[in-house]
Amino acid sequence: MPKKITIEPVTRVEGHGKVTIQIDDAGQVRETRLHIVEFRGFERFVQGRPYWEAPVLVQRLCGICPVSHHLAAAKALDVIVGAGTGLGLTAVGEKMRRLMHYGQIFQSHVLHFFHLSSPDFLFGIDADPAIRNIIGVVMHHKDLAVQGVMMRKYGQEIIKYTAGKKIHGTGAIPGGINKNLSIEERDILLHGADPLNADKMVEWSVGALAFFKAYHKNNKTLVDTFAEFPSNHLSIVRADGAMDLYNGVLRAVDTEGTRILDDVDCQDYDKYIEEEVRSWSYMKFPYLKHLGKENGWYRVGPLARLNTCDFIPTPLAQREFEEFKAYTHGKPNNMTLHYHWARLIETLHAAEEIKNLLIDTDLQKEDLVVKGKKSHRGVGVIEAPRGTLFHHYEINDNDQITLANLIVSTTNNNQPMNLAVNHTAKSFMNGQKEITEGMMNAVEVAIRAYDPCLSCATHALGQMPLEMTLVNENNEIIDCKTK
Amino acid sequence: MEKKIIATTSLAGCFGCHMSVLDIDERILDLIELVEFNKSPVDDIKTFTKPVDIGIIEGGCCNSENVEVLRSFRKNCKILISLGECAIMGGLPALRNGIPIEECLNEAYINGPTVGLNTQHILPNDDELPMLLDKVYPCHEIVKIDYYLPGCPPRADLIWEALVALITGSKLDLPYEVIKFD
Numbered sequence: 001m002p003k004k005i006t007i008e009p010v011t012r013v014e015g016h017g018k019v020t021i022q023i024d025d026a027g028q029v030r031e032t033r034l035h036i037v038e039f040r041g042f043e044r045f046v047q048g049r050p051y052w053e054a055p056v057l058v059q060r061l062c063g064i065c066p067v068s069h070h071l072a073a074a075k076a077l078d079v080i081v082g083a084g085t086g087l088g089l090t091a092v093g094e095k096m097r098r099l100m101h102y103g104q105i106f107q108s109h110v111l112h113f114f115h116l117s118s119p120d121f122l123f124g125i126d127a128d129p130a131i132r133n134i135i136g137v138v139m140h141h142k143d144l145a146v147q148g149v150m151m152r153k154y155g156q157e158i159i160k161y162t163a164g165k166k167i168h169g170t171g172a173i174p175g176g177i178n179k180n181l182s183i184e185e186r187d188i189l190l191h192g193a194d195p196l197n198a199d200k201m202v203e204w205s206v207g208a209l210a211f212f213k214a215y216h217k218n219n220k221t222l223v224d225t226f227a228e229f230p231s232n233h234l235s236i237v238r239a240d241g242a243m244d245l246y247n248g249v250l251r252a253v254d255t256e257g258t259r260i261l262d263d264v265d266c267q268d269y270d271k272y273i274e275e276e277v278r279s280w281s282y283m284k285f286p287y288l289k290h291l292g293k294e295n296g297w298y299r300v301g302p303l304a305r306l307n308t309c310d311f312i313p314t315p316l317a318q319r320e321f322e323e324f325k326a327y328t329h330g331k332p333n334n335m336t337l338h339y340h341w342a343r344l345i346e347t348l349h350a351a352e353e354i355k356n357l358l359i360d361t362d363l364q365k366e367d368l369v370v371k372g373k374k375s376h377r378g379v380g381v382i383e384a385p386r387g388t389l390f391h392h393y394e395i396n397d398n399d400q401i402t403l404a405n406l407i408v409s410t411t412n413n414n415q416p417m418n419l420a421v422n423h424t425a426k427s428f429m430n431g432q433k434e435i436t437e438g439m440m441n442a443v444e445v446a447i448r449a450y451d452p453c454l455s456c457a458t459h460a461l462g463q464m465p466l467e468m469t470l471v472n473e474n475n476e477i478i479d480c481k482t483k
Numbered sequence: 484m485e486k487k488i489i490a491t492t493s494l495a496g497c498f499g500c501h502m503s504v505l506d507i508d509e510r511i512l513d514l515i516e517l518v519e520f521n522k523s524p525v526d527d528i529k530t531f532t533k534p535v536d537i538g539i540i541e542g543g544c545c546n547s548e549n550v551e552v553l554r555s556f557r558k559n560c561k562i563l564i565s566l567g568e569c570a571i572m573g574g575l576p577a578l579r580n581g582i583p584i585e586e587c588l589n590e591a592y593i594n595g596p597t598v599g600l601n602t603q604h605i606l607p608n609d610d611e612l613p614m615l616l617d618k619v620y621p622c623h624e625i626v627k628i629d630y631y632l633p634g635c636p637p638r639a640d641l642i643w644e645a646l647v648a649l650i651t652g653s654k655l656d657l658p659y660e661v662i663k664f665d
Contacts, residue, residue, distance in 0.1 A: 009529060020611060035611050038495065038546060041587030043595060045578040060575040063499015063636060115505070115525070133526035138515055146509070153508040166506055167499045167636050168665075274599040277592045280609035284591075284598070293599070392596065405596050441527065 005429075007440050010447055017452070019421055019443055027431045032422045034414075034447065036283035046404045051077055051395045055172055058391070058406070064111075064453055066168050067104035067159055068384035068409075071097055071246075072391040074172035075380030080395060082372025083175040085267055086247040092365035093176035098246050099357045100162035100171055101382070105245060106201070106350040107155025108385035109302075109343050112451045113208060114148025117340065120445050121215050126438025144211075147204050150195050157196065158354065161185045176369035183364065190358045198355040202316065205348040209320060212344055227336035227420040227446045230255035232288070232297065233304035234412070235388055236266065236381055241310030243349065245383035251308045252288060252298055257332050261288060266381040269390055273407065285414050286407055297415040300387025301450060302342035307332040314356070317349035336420050339449045384409045386451050410452045420446040484517075487536040487650050490560060491523040494549040495576050495619055496542025499636040500567040501525070504539075506639035514643075517650050535560040537649060540628075543573045544620045548613035557626040562649070565628045566642070568635040570621065575635075577619040584615055633664045 003023045010017040022031045042061055049057065055073040059066035074097070079085050087094065119132045122141055131140070138145040156166045161181060163169025171177050190198050216223045234252040238244035250269065252261035261272060275284035276293050287296030298304070306325075312318045324345060327333070333342075357363065380391045387409035394403040410417075424446040428439045493501055501524065507514065521535050522528050538560030544550050557563060568574035579587055592598060592606050622628055632645055640661050648655040 009524065018611065033611070035609070037548065037612050039588070039591070039607070039615060040495070040545070040576050041579045041582070041584070041591065044587040044590035045582055047590075057575065060497055060499070060635070063497040063502050066497075066499065111505070129527035133520075135515055135520060135526065138512060146512070149509055149511055152505065156506060156508075166639075167502055270597050273597055275595070275597050276599050277601050277605045277607070279605050279607055280611055282607045282612065286597070287599075289599075403596065407597060 003435070005435055005440070007443060010444055017447070019447070021421075021425045021429070021443070023429065023435075027433075029422070029425045029429055032418070032425045033280055034418050034421050035281050037281075039282045042406065043404045046401050048400050050399050051080060051393060051401050052174055052399075054391075054393060054401065054404070055174075056168070056170055058404075059168055061406075062408075062453055063167055065104060065108055065384050065386070067100055067163065068382055068389050069391070070163065070169065071101055071172055072380040072382045072384075072389050073393070074174060075247075075382060076378040076391045076393050077174035078380070079267070079378030080375055080393065081174040082374055083370045084372070085265070088370060088372075089176055090365065090367045090370055091362040092180050093368060093370070094246075095357055095360060095362050096162055096177045096180060097172055099181070099354065099363070100159060100169075101246050102350045102353045102357070103155045103158025103162065105155075105385050106347060106354065107152045107159070108451075109347040109350070110148055110151040110155060110208075112385075113212075113340065113344060113347070114144065114151070116451075117448055118144065118148070120441075120448070121212075125442050125445055126436070129437060129441070132441070147195075147207070151201060151204055154189075154196050154201055158189060161189065173369065175371050178368065180365060180368065181358075181363040186358055186363065190355070198351070198358055201351040202348070202355065205344070205351045206316065209341075209344045209348060212340055216341065223337045224335055227423040227449070228334055229336075229419055229423060230334050231299045231416055231419075232260060232291075233307040233332055234261065234288075234298040234300055235305040235308045236383055237263070237309045238313075239263070242313045243305060243309040243311070243346075244313075245305075245346075245350075247382075250381070250388075253308055253332055255332055255334060257307075257330070260291065266390075267379045269379055269381060270392070270405075273390075275407065275411075281414070283411050283414050284407075286412050287415075298412070299416045300409055300412040301339060301385075302346050303333060303336075303339045304387065305383060306342045306345065312345070312349050314349050314352035316352055317345055320345045320348060336446060336449045339451070343451070386410055386453050387412050408453070410450075413450050413452065417447055417450050417452060420450070484651075486517065486519045488521050488533060489518045489523075489537050489539065490521045490531065490535045490556065491525070491539040492541065492552055492556060493524060494540065494542035494553060494570070494622075495545035496567065496569045496574070498524075498541070500541035500570075503567075503634075503636035503639050504642055507643045508639070510643055514646070517647070531555070531559040536562065537646075538563045539566050540564065540570045540622050541566050542569045543576065543622060544616060544625055545576055546613040546615050550616070550625055553622055553625050562629045563622075563626065564630045564632060564645075565622045566632050567637055568633065569619075570628075571623075571631050571633060572621045573619045580618045584617065635665055637664075 005021040007019040018035045059069040115134045163171035236248035238248045249263040274289045275286045312321045377394045390407040392405040428442045538556040
């Protein structure tokens with residue numbers, strides 16, 4: 001009997017989403033969709049506001065990675081106030097922002113791994129949902145849960161000291177920052193009482209990686225084949241090819257590793273990227289213009305970043321990077337669950353980078369802001385925890401915003417997440433007599449690997465419950481399962 | 484003491500209020516001693532499985548689904564808290580209230596500088612998508628709300644103190660610095 005399955009809401013992801021899966025008479029999965037069901041309208045309602053409000057206004061489309069939006073907007077406004085296109089700030093200006101950003105990457109990656117995803121690894125994808133959550137982790141693996149909580153706290157403390165508060169801060173302003181890091185603040189972060197110090201964070205990041213690698217070793221088939229499919233990959237990289245999450249040029253590679261976007265200037269992003277609108281989701285579908293809708297879509301985020309960069313500029317993470325690359329013989333890695341591996345390598349890199357920045361005395365300098373010749377258009381691109389994030393603003397002579405265009409990380413992963421849902425639904429549900437909760441959670445595990453931020457995706461206004469509906473050929477609903 | 488049952492949801496919010504709940508940090512371990520979580524985005528309980536003592540709402544209502552979820556919270560929870568600016572007064576998403584919704588949609592899906600050729604003027608309008616409301620509404624205009632915790636987001640200390648007071652029945656004694664909202 002044909003069915004339509006709805007998983008709604010998709011849980012343990014940031015934001016709201018909904019999945020529909022259509023299964024035909026023969027028990028075969030016919031169509032799957034990941035819907036973003038909310039819309040906010042930021043692009044329109046920031047028009048007319050003074051441009052300097054953008055970094056504090058627009059970050060409020062997302063409370064999970066507000067720093068990414070805060071900084072992407074500030075970077076776009078740097079261009080508008082004539083402070084250059086990425087490296088034009090003073091040393092203290094750029095480094096404070098980098099510290100804020102790596103603190104954010106650290107806390108967000110930790111939140112995703114420990115709070116949201118670890119229950120699937122610790123208890124199993126089809127475990128009882130009553131314990132398959134962070135509270136179950138606290139009850140049954142207290143040490144690990146405490147590590148997750150304290151690591152996230154450390155990242156949030158860094159944001160507090162650089163941005164002024166933990167969520168929706170104000171530290172970055174057009175052309176620079178509004179505070180430096182005092183010696184007292186530096187010492188709290190660098191040498192704080194155990195465990196809240198930089199060395200402990202590096203140590204625990206290594207531990208989290210070891211945990212995942214052990215899981216991988218014991219569940220090789222699952223981790224390597226789960227929603228594995230070829231794709232292009234996109235991110236920014238530093239001019240010399242190093243991983244750089246704050247600033248760089250746009251690079252994309254195809255599934256074989258061939259460059260398909262060769263280190264282009266972020267100010268020109270709209271020459272290379274276009275988005276398709278589909279009627280069933282508020283989230284648009286981006287692709288590389290020159291390759292077209294069919295072949296030009298790409299993945300972003302930790303996995304993509306490890307596929308595009310040539311090396312990681314901190315020693316411990318570089319060693320892990322080499323091991324990661326060797327696993328696929330230097331070719332791009334297309335395995336969805338390897339996002340977790342890549343994310344933990346980045347967590348380690350962030351911890352190392354945080355320590356390097358904290359010992360840098362430039363953070364105590366006092367020349368906070370630069371200004372130059374004003375222009376009317378600015379683009380800010382940053383690697384948010386979940387992937388490449390584009391902010392583009394234009395202003396008029398009265399300093400009012402006349403245009404705002406945002407392509408958020410999760411939107412960039414729209415097509416890949418839809419494919420991951422499709423692969424997983426087919427491999428877990430095809431030919432099955434009964435659709436179990438575990439099978440539906442498998443679909444969510446596929447989505448969760450991308451760490452989608454559906455709050456961001458909604459900026460555009462969105463919500464994502466996981467809802468599976470079984471329909472027949474006339475689209476009549478036969479069965480509806482809601483998680 | 485028997486554990487109180489808590490449920491949480493994010494409507495037209497940004498999840499920042501939920502993140503601020505997590506910012507109670509190691510006190511999460513104490514919280515778990517006091518409460519049991521039911522329906523919430525932090526676990527996999529997707530529909531209410533028992534009567535709930537305290538429902539925490541983040542975000543206002545911008546579409547029909549927000550309204551349904553809010554009503555089901557009112558029905559299933561003894562006490563409802565509006566957490567943060569969006570739940571209390573619509574917050575930043577309510578900036579769209581002075582603008583026709585069509586203009587917002589056109590800007591995002593037709594006029595945007597990176598929108599590919601969209602000659603048929605396709606806008607998201609599938610049956611699976613909830614209906615947008617004309618405006619963003621604060622929660623208390625839809626259902627009765629018992630308590631309000633302001634801030635964007637409300638600071639973690641405020642959330643913690645308020646929850647403990649509510650759960651244990653003790654008096655809420657907030658230091659001056661905590662009564663500061665943005």
